[in-house]
Amino acid sequence: MKFEYVIVGNSAAAAGCIEGIREYDKKGSIAVISDEKYHIYSRPLISYLLKGDVSESRMQYRPADFYKVNGVETLLGKRAVSVDSKTKQVALESGEKVEYGKLLLATGSKPFVPPMDGLDSVKNRFSFMKLDDVKGIEKAVKKGAKVLIIGAGLIGLKAAEALEHYGCEMTVIDLADRILPSILDKQTSEIMQKHIEAHGVKFLLNTSAKSFNKNTATLTNGEELQFDILITAVGVRPNTELAESAGGKVEKGILTDKKQAVKGVKNIWAAGDCTVSEDITTGTSHIIAIMPNAYAQGLVAGHNMAGAADKFEQAFPMNAIGFFGLHIITAGAYTGDCYEEIDGENVKKLFSCNNKLCGFILMGEKIARAGIYTALIREQTDLSTVDYELLCKAPQLAAFAKEKRQEILAKGGAA
Amino acid sequence: MPVNYFPAEFEVIRNYDKCISCRACERQCANEVHYYDSDFGKMLAHENRCVDCQRCVCICPTGALKIRPNENSFRKSANYTQPLMTEAYRQAGTGSVLLSSMGTPKDYPVYWDKILLNASQVTNPPIDPLREPMETRVFLGKKPTKMKFDKNGELDTTLEPSLTLNVPIMFSAMSYGSISKNAHESLARAAEELGTFYNTGEGGLHKDFYKYGANTIVQVASGRFGVHKDYLNAGAAIEIKMGQGAKPGIGGHLPGEKIKEDVAHTRMIPRGTDAISPAPHHDIYSIEDLRQLIFSVKEATEYKKPVIVKIAAVHNVAAIASGVARSGADIIAIDGFRGGTGAAPTRIRDNVGIPIELALAAVDGRLRHEGIRNEVSIVAAGSIRCSSDAVKAIALGADAVYIATPALLSMGCHLCRSCHTGKCNWGIATQNPELVKRLNPDIAYKRLVNLVTAWNHEIQEIMGGMGINSIEALRGNRLMLRGIGLNEKELQILGILHAGE
């Protein structure tokens, strides 16, 4: 098999890449390789599927005719095991070889399960990353089941929210002293914790599971917990094996340049949760595992693979998520001067440093028009050119200089 | 003090089944009548602030509002009416002259409504204006008594400067200051599109509007605000304002708070100072003095522009007009006492002057009698309310009419007669930028054009019915008029027969 473009992975970065390629190259052959057998779907939607908010067909990330319309050959349910960058071949688990002209590694990440004694003896143990995880949980879950979730991060708590609909009795444990440490500060994490606890979820923080004996966990605080279902959501690790086998540079994740080309090899690009990005709000490089980032990187990779010049330079973390009806929107880094408004569950915290907005946390009713703040970060807007005081009160275009505002309103411009 | 409590003039009736508390009424009321009571969770009103401008009624998206007269009444008297009593209380409290705006609301006779028009039957048949040409073009200015031609048959008579109007209707003087810039822009653009004229009033001409000069009459009044050589030359004609129908014998007073930056610049006076127009022109005490001013402005404009002299309709208007006609004026504008104003002392507005119908008939008759009618054109003003009023005015002897109140109505005015407060909710009689915004000139000018276009159609219809196909043939054609319910004296002054005669 030989294709002009080969993409390993079948999620947001892959979609971005396909759409990016097709903007410039309508004909070149494209193949998508994925170990999952499903039509491209949205990973974060699995919790909504479990909850019953969406059906499997509605969680598709792109329409049913997506591959056909874009002329994409799919090699689904096939695992890529290595890449030979000299012969430009991807080796599949089945022994098949796929030859590529240009290759995108959009391999994402895999759940990280820390070693715990007796874990293998646990019945009904799941991660919460893929469609198959939901299918497994759906089969195992019964009304009133006791669920132990290890990890009070986004994934663990989304699982908890979904399982509330099954009337499960839930306990979430985490080694950290607070929930959602990746997106909330201490104060807002406490507010969210209370909100979630009000829905019957029990938290045991500063705690981890020492060992398991079948479906009984012994915690580091000595407590013993019985459960019917175990969900491990401690963290993820990027899938970098293919990049390594090809000779690409890998540190915390796959290293790329701004064009998303993998460092150290030719004709290979990478995008999404398996890569390292430079965070414009901190200046540091780390994995920014969010869907918008994956799509944008995929798109830039696609453009470059099809011969157009494009760069991805606006990486920064941002998240919009809700738990049990309380929504949060966050972005950037929480350092510098803080403007805050706290009114029960409605919270606004804006962080500015060096005359730029570098991050924010919005909760509850304060999430409205958050994108105006996001744009300030994305555009690295000098806050002396806007009425920041007005912006603190509410995100609004009135805070911009008249010309800038009229450019937006009159031209209806391009973002 | 209880005696200083004035019951609200109006009641705000709100249908609470329909009110959705969108608060548009609250946002749009410059008098701060409406407010939202968060304890009761509903809209309420400070009724005593309401001036019945109808803005809230017109914008309410659910039609939930009605404004009606407050039924709370003092003990009835046909002599000491409630308004008279209230005015006495008010003056007893303040010691001030009462101020009012727009035309008098008093029940004086409206002669337009006591005059009927003729139409042709059988002989001299009517003309269908949709099928045949119908001329409504008017030329204002001196008309030569004789025409001389040279050997080649070319005209040898020098024609005096004149104005050409496509319709016999002009917009009368309303100053920038008394009305907003957007209102002025609307009038200017409408005059241009219609092929007629608007009048700057006594507030000078804003620099943005010089481009409409070909359709502008620039006014010179006793305050001489904004008058300079370029201003005089900017317009198509110059009007010297001797008086105003709504307040004859009275000057003007635009309070300092209306003299914002732009108005001050246009008027050539310091910002925030009161703009006081004296009652007389301090250089005019005789017809000879008036003649001097007329020729001063003619000199300044190289005799290229006709000069209008505007006088209020007062008791001896005919004699005054005769003098004006002999002073060198090209056009006389006569302003009847029911005409509008941005602000006038109430007692003056309601009691001084005479109706335009009688003044016009008297002036036209006098000038004809003296054989000088062709020396001047006559423009009738002061409550020309509709096209039939215009037709009657022309048949009584006017060459054209000035309209202002109908123009304001086109722009949204609801005649709440509160111009003098400067809080016009329709964005017309105000200088508050938040309120001025409410008058969108793009919309307002089209409405003005529509109004005058509609009137012109009606004038053509009426003329056609009379069997007349040119407005010139209607002028002074009093045979087309009959009085109804008028006494001998009124008929005599109007110079018309009674219906049935």
Added chain:
Amino acid sequence: MKKVYVNEERCLGCHLCEYYCAFANGSEPEFYKAFRLGRNAVPRIKVEDGNGINFAVQCRHCDDPQCMKNCIAGAISKVDGVVKIDRDKCVGCYTCVLSCPYGCVVADGGHSASKCELCTANGGTPQCVKGCINGAIVFEERGETA
């Protein structure tokens, strides 16, 4: 393509466009009932009152819509120049609210996000334009790239 534009020199800040929008996108045929009975939608147009100026803002139907690129559900698409949300696919995560640089995507009752779709589903005439009392909002072609 025709878009909705606002002239801030003309906008009076009466907020009526928000109500006409909320009515047009709601489920009740009678205007006053829509609001009295809470059958109105969340308005997709927002009037700003800041620093003595007023203007209405609604989706600019960007050339490069951030909301669409960032949507985690693939629920946002651009159809004939109009950026639309498929409410069946939307899970209400509000990544679009996070993304829109103009603040024009609104949270609609917890389950879905909403935005101006130029009243394509309401007869094609944007009701904010129709309802504007001062001609400040217009729906017209301005010849920029779509």
